[in-house]
Amino acid sequence: MLVSLSLAVGVEAEDANISKLMGELEGKNLEELIAEGSKKLASVPSGGGGGAAPAAGGGGGGGAAPAAKEPEPEEEEEDMGFDLFD
Numbered sequence: 001m002l003v004s005l006s007l008a009v010g011v012e013a014e015d016a017n018i019s020k021l022m023g024e025l026e027g028k029n030l031e032e033l034i035a036e037g038s039k040k041l042a043s044v045p046s047g048g049g050g051g052a053a054p055a056a057g058g059g060g061g062g063g064a065a066p067a068a069k070e071p072e073p074e075e076e077e078e079d080m081g082f083d084l085f086d
Helices: 002-008 015-025 030-042
Strands: none
């Protein structure tokens, strides 16, 4: 059953490795093993560790990217009646 399950998800497992796994799991409660493994995974740091943090996402997936904001036109300077360089 384990071989057919692994093949169904695209994983090829060697018979020796499957036999070893089944031997190590024999007599153990699978639910307890999963709970212990989840605790261990929760303590493992994940992510890159370097670089900038990614921008906050919207709702994830779908839709086009927002249009780039056009720069505001610069205001013309008012003539104050004198020039700094005259």
